[in-house]
Amino acid sequence: MAKVPVSVETLREQFGPHLNYAPPGGWKDESIHPAEKLVKTHCCFCGQQCGIQLKVRENRVIGFEPWEEFPFNHGMLCPKGVKRYLQGNHPDRLLSPLMRSERGFRPATWDEALDFTVGRIREIQQKHGKDAIAIYGGASLSTEKSYLMGKFARVALGTRHIDYNGRLCMVSAGTAYKLAFGIDRSPIPWSEIPKAEVLFVIGANIGDCAPITTDYVWRCRDNGGRLIVADPRMTPITRNADLYLPLRPGTDLALLMGVLHVILRDGLEDREFISKYTTGFETVAESARQWDLGKAAEMTGVPPEAIEKAARWIGKSKRVILMHARGLEHQSKGVENCLALVNIALATGNIGREGAGPTMITGQGNGQGGREHGQKCDQLPGQRSLTDPAAREYIAGVWGIQPEELPQPGYTAEEIMEAIHRGEIKGLLSTCFNPLVSLPDANFTREALSKLEFFGVIDFFLSETAHHADVVLAGSLHEEEDGLGCSAEGRVIHWQKSIDPPGDARRDSDIIIDLAHRLGRGQYFPFKNPADILEELRIASRGGVADYYGITYERVDKQMGIFWPCPSLDHPGTPRLFVDGKFYTHDGKAHFNVTEWRPSGDPISDDYPLFLTTGRVVSQYLSGTQTRRIGALVDQYPEPRAEIHPRLAERHGIKDGDWVTVTTRRDDLTIQAMVVKTIRPDTVFIPYHWAGTRSANRLTHRTLDPRSKIPEFKVSACRIAKANAPDPSPDDRGPHLNHALRGGA
Amino acid sequence: MINFDFIERRESITSAAYVCWHCDEPTCAQVCPADAIKKGEDGIVHSSLKPRCIACNNCVLACPFGIPKMMEPEQQMMKCDMCYDRTSVGKRPMCATVCPSQALAYVRPEQIAHRREKPTNTFYFGKQKITTKVYMMAPAEREAVALDVVDYMWEEEHELAATRE
Numbered sequence: 001m002a003k004v005p006v007s008v009e010t011l012r013e014q015f016g017p018h019l020n021y022a023p024p025g026g027w028k029d030e031s032i033h034p035a036e037k038l039v040k041t042h043c044c045f046c047g048q049q050c051g052i053q054l055k056v057r058e059n060r061v062i063g064f065e066p067w068e069e070f071p072f073n074h075g076m077l078c079p080k081g082v083k084r085y086l087q088g089n090h091p092d093r094l095l096s097p098l099m100r101s102e103r104g105f106r107p108a109t110w111d112e113a114l115d116f117t118v119g120r121i122r123e124i125q126q127k128h129g130k131d132a133i134a135i136y137g138g139a140s141l142s143t144e145k146s147y148l149m150g151k152f153a154r155v156a157l158g159t160r161h162i163d164y165n166g167r168l169c170m171v172s173a174g175t176a177y178k179l180a181f182g183i184d185r186s187p188i189p190w191s192e193i194p195k196a197e198v199l200f201v202i203g204a205n206i207g208d209c210a211p212i213t214t215d216y217v218w219r220c221r222d223n224g225g226r227l228i229v230a231d232p233r234m235t236p237i238t239r240n241a242d243l244y245l246p247l248r249p250g251t252d253l254a255l256l257m258g259v260l261h262v263i264l265r266d267g268l269e270d271r272e273f274i275s276k277y278t279t280g281f282e283t284v285a286e287s288a289r290q291w292d293l294g295k296a297a298e299m300t301g302v303p304p305e306a307i308e309k310a311a312r313w314i315g316k317s318k319r320v321i322l323m324h325a326r327g328l329e330h331q332s333k334g335v336e337n338c339l340a341l342v343n344i345a346l347a348t349g350n351i352g353r354e355g356a357g358p359t360m361i362t363g364q365g366n367g368q369g370g371r372e373h374g375q376k377c378d379q380l381p382g383q384r385s386l387t388d389p390a391a392r393e394y395i396a397g398v399w400g401i402q403p404e405e406l407p408q409p410g411y412t413a414e415e416i417m418e419a420i421h422r423g424e425i426k427g428l429l430s431t432c433f434n435p436l437v438s439l440p441d442a443n444f445t446r447e448a449l450s451k452l453e454f455f456g457v458i459d460f461f462l463s464e465t466a467h468h469a470d471v472v473l474a475g476s477l478h479e480e481e482d483g484l485g486c487s488a489e490g491r492v493i494h495w496q497k498s499i500d501p502p503g504d505a506r507r508d509s510d511i512i513i514d515l516a517h518r519l520g521r522g523q524y525f526p527f528k529n530p531a532d533i534l535e536e537l538r539i540a541s542r543g544g545v546a547d548y549y550g551i552t553y554e555r556v557d558k559q560m561g562i563f564w565p566c567p568s569l570d571h572p573g574t575p576r577l578f579v580d581g582k583f584y585t586h587d588g589k590a591h592f593n594v595t596e597w598r599p600s601g602d603p604i605s606d607d608y609p610l611f612l613t614t615g616r617v618v619s620q621y622l623s624g625t626q627t628r629r630i631g632a633l634v635d636q637y638p639e640p641r642a643e644i645h646p647r648l649a650e651r652h653g654i655k656d657g658d659w660v661t662v663t664t665r666r667d668d669l670t671i672q673a674m675v676v677k678t679i680r681p682d683t684v685f686i687p688y689h690w691a692g693t694r695s696a697n698r699l700t701h702r703t704l705d706p707r708s709k710i711p712e713f714k715v716s717a718c719r720i721a722k723a724n725a726p727d728p729s730p731d732d733r734g735p736h737l738n739h740a741l742r743g744g745a
Numbered sequence: 746m747i748n749f750d751f752i753e754r755r756e757s758i759t760s761a762a763y764v765c766w767h768c769d770e771p772t773c774a775q776v777c778p779a780d781a782i783k784k785g786e787d788g789i790v791h792s793s794l795k796p797r798c799i800a801c802n803n804c805v806l807a808c809p810f811g812i813p814k815m816m817e818p819e820q821q822m823m824k825c826d827m828c829y830d831r832t833s834v835g836k837r838p839m840c841a842t843v844c845p846s847q848a849l850a851y852v853r854p855e856q857i858a859h860r861r862e863k864p865t866n867t868f869y870f871g872k873q874k875i876t877t878k879v880y881m882m883a884p885a886e887r888e889a890v891a892l893d894v895v896d897y898m899w900e901e902e903h904e905l906a907a908t909r910e
Binding site for chain 2: 675
């Protein structure tokens with residue numbers, strides 16, 4: 001049983017998170033022993049995938065140098081990028097496989113750890129069937145590794161159940177764009193943002209979560225563009241907004257329908273575009289009729305005049321970019337929300353042209369590439385559908401198996417955890433995922449993990465989730481293996497290997513390939529290097545929507561990135577989609593989709609009268625497995641704080657820095673308050689990067705969007721009360737810090 | 746060596762990042778009793794010279810921008826020298842190179858002229874007038890901006906109207 005073997009405190013002493021402040025050898029060492037080489041690669045964190053040069057000496061990353069020629073970020077980096085090099089050579093780094101023991105974890109040999117893993121998987125599959133084992137992947141894996149995970153699940157294990165943490169990120173947008181356009185990718189490269197006349201940003205905290213995009217937004221304004229920001233909080237980009245729409249959490253659909261209503265009411269739609277390039281307009285127009293300004297304002301809390309102004313700016317401009325991220329997507333109607341935004345773009349003809357289009361801001365490092373080639377539960381390489389007979393036949397051919405051998409689609413990430421909880425799935429092999437921190441309703445996740453009969457983890461640090469593991473396979477960092485990534489723009493980039501994994505740690509792909517061989521399926525995994533995997537991936541993706549056939553490491557290096565689709569070696573890539581007015585749908589047209597209002601899965605009530613919404617801060621990344629170990633990043637925002645408006649604070653007698661208990665229908669959390677006028681008085685915001693008693697996801701709920709299966713992180717019902725400072729709980733307080741708390745945005 | 750903070754976090758999200766402004770007549774150097782702070786011919790005001798600095802903190806107290814920092818372990822004042830190791834070999838300072846919003850930019854005036862803000866390098870601190878090598882981008886035209894979310898919400902007017910009825 002995968003219960004935590006010893007106290008969390010003991011595990012923390014051994015495996016951290018400890019704070020690393022200095023590179024190997026210290027700061028002074030570099031002047032005496034300069035770097036041997038600079039490796040042009042990318043940041044390991046968010047979906048912007050900024051170019052960066054890593055300084056390398058004696059197989060260790062000792063620092064960085066900006067990569068000013070890289071066309072996306074021109075050397076710019078956020079604090080996470082500046083400090084990313086401090087995760088290598090970290091005292092917490094796993095240097096060998098670990099096996100659970102009575103006293104925690106003990107080092108093991110690779111043979112012991114891998115044979116144990118294969119033995120347990122076989123036992124469980126023989127007893128309970130192939131689908132009793134599930135695979136978790138992640139969107140920080142290279143595209144080659146993501147491809148490998150999908151093939152490993154379906155060919156080596158034969159299980160239906162593989163999904164990944166991108167399920168918590170891009171799936172609502174991906175589902176919507178596939179419905180509307182037949183392709184899951186941002187339709188434009190970022191270089192078009194400065195060309196827009198109107199930039200409409202909804203549910204996207206660009207300053208904290210996609211910091212480099214801020215520069216593109218400011219340049220748009222310098223060119224005379226107008227910035228509209230819709231968010232329950234004034235996030236950093238709001239400081240220069242020309243129009244701010246402070247909508248109530250979970251009411252994005254009402255706002256977007258109100259905007260569409262005004263556009264149609266005032267005849268601002270692009271009739272020619274609609275009739276030439278789209279289907280389904282009439283039904284959507286009919287459904288927009290009911291969303292008059294009064295209703296939209298009533299639902300959203302945004303003044304009708306402001307909604308009207310936004311609609312007129314959008315309707316009367318020649319070039320509009322509508323940007324969205326998790327705020328719009330992390331809802332039980334996340335797909336509807338994205339479709340409603342797409343409907344506005346289609347109604348006004350804002351797509352396929354320069355400086356125009358709906359644009360998703362992918363959050364995770366390889367959030368784009370990691371969702372294209374088969375790591376999703378319903379997908380085969382090339383963004384092919386696992387239920388499409390032709391796709392099954394083609395991929396089975398590439399893999400040398402019969403189409404019938406390919407499993408059918410399995411559960412999504414949260415559904416896998418629920419199947420574990422009810423005993424249907426008995427074993428889990430997880431990599432690049434920290435579900436105990438990142439899935440909603442963390443207490444439920446903890447219960448589920450402790451029910452696993454086998455739990456194997458591939459990771460480079462021992463995450464809180466990995467505390468439950470039977471075996472931990474020491475894997476590799478971003479800079480320790482060659483691979484492709486794909487940024488939020490759709491630009492395929494090259495993660496250059498800078499160093500080898502330290503100690504006995506191995507490349508992730510070697511671990512998966514070795515497991516496949518030990519499972520007796522080695523003939524399907526003849527890969528020696530990531531380049532071998534890429535060769536097969538290129539063929540597997542060929543002819544699919546996400547066609548990578550023309551992409552090689554050499555070409556990517558030469559062009560500093562290639563936008564897919566890129567179907568042949570002489571194809572230049574496709575920065576802007578739909579230039580020829582052709583879409584990737586069966587009829588080649590863009591599709592309007594009717595959207596339906598549904599209340600949140602966790603509605604406010606007299607007992608829980610406030611909205612809770614969660615998100616990120618600039619110095620931390622996702623579940624914090626990496627960034628909670630980097631000193632300067634932790635100092636910048638050491639503890640989660642509950643942001644509340646002074647009006648709400650006064651009602652409860654709470655001052656800035658006071659302790660406050662936030663209670664939802666799942667659990668309560670006691671943290672310090674941050675009293676700011678930059679949030680709606682009916683809303684509480686908590687960043688979610690922390691574990692244990694500081695975990696915001698103990699409060700969130702497991703309602704999923706019925707199509708994308710994304711959890712509704714952005715809308716929960718809560719109440720607050722002033723609290724006393726809790727006793728320091730040794731098992732999950734942060735590392736001791738000598739730095740004063742500082743406010744974060 | 747950069748001061749970054751929120752101006753008044755309770756009131757607004759506005760933040761500011763200050764590098765050293767590299768004053769034409771640097772107050773820090775003027776008050777230094779050990780003559781340890783030097784301005785180069787290129788206008789860059791450097792950290793204190795280690796052999797001379799007596800760690801008295803005069804510069805820390807006197808600088809109107811609050812830039813110099815006393816580094817305790819070294820017993821030496823250090824400050825932004827615009828990354829002399831980089832700028833002296835033709836690179837940009839690190840802060841302006843990596844700044845995600847290019848709010849800190851190392852550019853020629855003509856490269857920044859198209860921005861909405863306008864550059865200024867004259868500051869008043871009481872009676873002290875200071876001109877600097879580094880420019881601050883200030884709003885081209887000033888207008889009152891509401892900083893409280895409440896001022897943008899519909900329920901506010903709504904509730905007030907309901908109360909009046």
